[in-house]
Amino acid sequence: MNLKYILNLRHIPRTGWVLRGVPPAVAESVADHIFLTTLIAMDIAERLGSMGVRIDKARVLAMSIIHDIPEAVTGDVVRQVKHGVEEYFSMVESKAIEELGLQGYSELYDELSKAGSLEALVVKAADDIATILEGSRLVDTGYRQVEEIVVNVRDHLYRLINEKANGDLKGILHQVVSEYMGST
Amino acid sequence: MNLKYILNLRHIPRTGWVLRGVPPAVAESVADHIFLTTLIAMDIAERLGSMGVRIDKARVLAMSIIHDIPEAVTGDVVRQVKHGVEEYFSMVESKAIEELGLQGYSELYDELSKAGSLEALVVKAADDIATILEGSRLVDTGYRQVEEIVVNVRDHLYRLINEKANGDLKGILHQVVSEYMGST
């Protein structure tokens, strides 16, 4: 594992925030975001598990941890730029995974990208929730341009839940989202 | 889970660094450190697993994620202050775990504190390695007072490895440490 570069994720502010006027000193780093996503994913997986849903927690956590790790090589490129060339970026990110000495996680990363499994779905939802939470807080602090991202990601999350989640997951995600929203 | 406070871990610089002259804008946050610890613990667990050692990866990851989470309530209190009253702080941290709505993880947190299981040991080692890596980098950037922490934590790590790790874990930890040291 090439920690020399991975370490730098702690100094990369998330591009979405800084493109909307949040100074890097106020914005979260990519590493900060990974931490929050992992925590939320862990919480969702735990709840699903306690309801009897079979879910591989280790997979959920590992996926969360690596979900933005290619950014140690590529930087944080916004969705708008990737739009239409998702496959190219998918390839760039796979290559980054290898450059970072994380080839052992390539398969997991692919699974996440495809959002096919229950585990991947949980991580995708956690990623959105983490973004919405931080975004809402930035809006509250006076960074109003950020509202645009919060709205978009919320739409993305609801679409994700409605299209891909079913049964218990659907219910839990809706509950988690509403709980978390109330907590900020 | 009381994310309202947990979110703030992203703005808490690690006290050890700032007490040695590193400005918060240069130091890592507690959330940054948790991310790095988790990543390293995941790597160690993976290697152990691939060598046939039985290890509960989900437990390793969950423990890593929560290992400094009480600091969202307590702040980052340095070892020197806790010295001699470890039990009191253990209690304060347990209470913080509950205040943060993470009572479901109380048992896991206790296991980690006691460093009894293989999983706990891996996380403890990862915690030290993450600290040594960041510390070394700060020293390289000119913050020389940090050297003191690097030396102490390295001692702590070697003692931990020698006293508690055996068999494959001992070998792997020594290998991981030397690899990572070379990588910065």
Place this chain on the structure above:
Amino acid sequence: MNLKYILNLRHIPRTGWVLRGVPPAVAESVADHIFLTTLIAMDIAERLGSMGVRIDKARVLAMSIIHDIPEAVTGDVVRQVKHGVEEYFSMVESKAIEELGLQGYSELYDELSKAGSLEALVVKAADDIATILEGSRLVDTGYRQVEEIVVNVRDHLYRLINEKANGDLKGILHQVVSEYMGST
């Protein structure tokens, strides 16, 4: 005087603020807070003096300057963590005073801790006023979680004034507080 460590107070953000979501780049440092406390204490002492109250201004100023200086060793530990083990922390702080080569001020520090003298009372009040002022400003800038501290410290201040201050001091403190509140 071990300035090597005392210098670092300028890079330690106050924990109360960062635990409530204020990024260190926006929060004040411990040294900043000491400066503000000293200035306010000087103002109060001056007013008392001009009203004929006997007060040792040099003591007031020296006490203000050293009131948070142990944090160069201990970091800024929040009241909540000290609650119930105040004596232990009192001892830790005394030791820190010595480590910093300030043993000449140990007696003064004790006097302040006990809040027994008029001078100590003035510094305690100034400490609270400085915290309320900065907190109010952070709330105004959008960091709403900080409100909690402002309310608590205001309560603490009023209790302090009502229980310990009498005569001219009581009047002056009430006047200073209301003047300062209006000025932000």
Place this chain on the structure above:
Amino acid sequence: MNLKYILNLRHIPRTGWVLRGVPPAVAESVADHIFLTTLIAMDIAERLGSMGVRIDKARVLAMSIIHDIPEAVTGDVVRQVKHGVEEYFSMVESKAIEELGLQGYSELYDELSKAGSLEALVVKAADDIATILEGSRLVDTGYRQVEEIVVNVRDHLYRLINEKANGDLKGILHQVVSEYMGST
């Protein structure tokens, strides 16, 4: 001109630096870089002019000013990611120019991208020089991973000079580079 977004260039740290361990608080912003590039381009154009070379200074300055302006929409994407899909990014940047209400400068931006004219060449060289200067300073301050960029951009600059510059420009660029290098 959509200043609402362009304003944010002042809060976007250059990705190359943060990917190599420079905290955003130490790194320059994209706006900072544009300023420096423009200043250097102005200096080169001035020298060329005073030697009798015909050069359109207004064009040089306008090109410098807009050379990284699309990053207000796209963020600062590193060369490595653009490698192989330069045309796609060229299109994305053109679209960004329009979104920013700068369609009046589309032609100028294209001219710069193609590096065909003398003016474009001067701006390209100034862009590299600005990067080398800042990079060298970061290396001096202890951010050693940055060396990699300095070396690459220096190579790029020499190739640019040798392949595209001729006559007076070649001489001046070599002179400016050596003068500026000496000045840091």
Place this chain on the structure above:
Amino acid sequence: MNLKYILNLRHIPRTGWVLRGVPPAVAESVADHIFLTTLIAMDIAERLGSMGVRIDKARVLAMSIIHDIPEAVTGDVVRQVKHGVEEYFSMVESKAIEELGLQGYSELYDELSKAGSLEALVVKAADDIATILEGSRLVDTGYRQVEEIVVNVRDHLYRLINEKANGDLKGILHQVVSEYMGST
């Protein structure tokens, strides 16, 4: 050109903002401000040109770039301090221009100071507009003391437009100002 010092403009926060409570990490740098001023001046010059007004664009851009460059030597001294001793500061700034190796621009700098030409007027207006835009944004983010500057600079700008601008320039400036104000 003495880039060694000019480079530092990127780390000098504008004094007006920090004197009104904006932390440097949130405030713009002098270089940031120069960039924004230049961009706005370029836009105004372009519009004037397209309406048939004769204007030397290269002069406008060069003036914008150098308009605050003496601050690399003097720091950013606020108007209030210069008030009444404008000539002294004019001399100090001229000397700074030379120290920075920019004597070739002394004449241009004088022209700007006197605000005699159309080009100088455009830059003066752009300088004010850039300040108003950033100030408005800071006010929106919760830094209310900044309002005072916004009001003053707006008055200054209107006086400037009414007294010195005539014909097309007057109309364009009013239009640009109202457009930009709407855009934040």
Place this chain on the structure above:
Amino acid sequence: MNLKYILNLRHIPRTGWVLRGVPPAVAESVADHIFLTTLIAMDIAERLGSMGVRIDKARVLAMSIIHDIPEAVTGDVVRQVKHGVEEYFSMVESKAIEELGLQGYSELYDELSKAGSLEALVVKAADDIATILEGSRLVDTGYRQVEEIVVNVRDHLYRLINEKANGDLKGILHQVVSEYMGST
């Protein structure tokens, strides 16, 4: 006392540092510097007192606290700019003292400016020592341009000691300086 503005001293980085390449996030604030100066002055006064020298400690401390307070109005203007017009700046600072509601300290501020008394001399020396200490540390961290200030202020300090200090003060200052230098 107009705390509304005085509070802002905590966000004003010292101009000398930022003019030499130190980012504001790494540089100390004016309030930080006042704190350090006061602490050093207190130490010197204490030592003088314990050697039997008559010194008014309250005056020393009050003078230290207010020594840079006018900068809440004027910003931190460097010596180079004040050179030759010291009287003008003296007047500006006196006016600032009044604007800040500190007219009660005008006399004290004048005494300090004239450096006539023993107390004023101690504060002047402490001011220089505080600057040298911080400067040395910045140089160590890689900000080499700062060396220039350290050298100048050291010269200034030695001249001050040799010209104005006599007897015990001379000895103590030399001793304090050498002790403190060794401590960084």
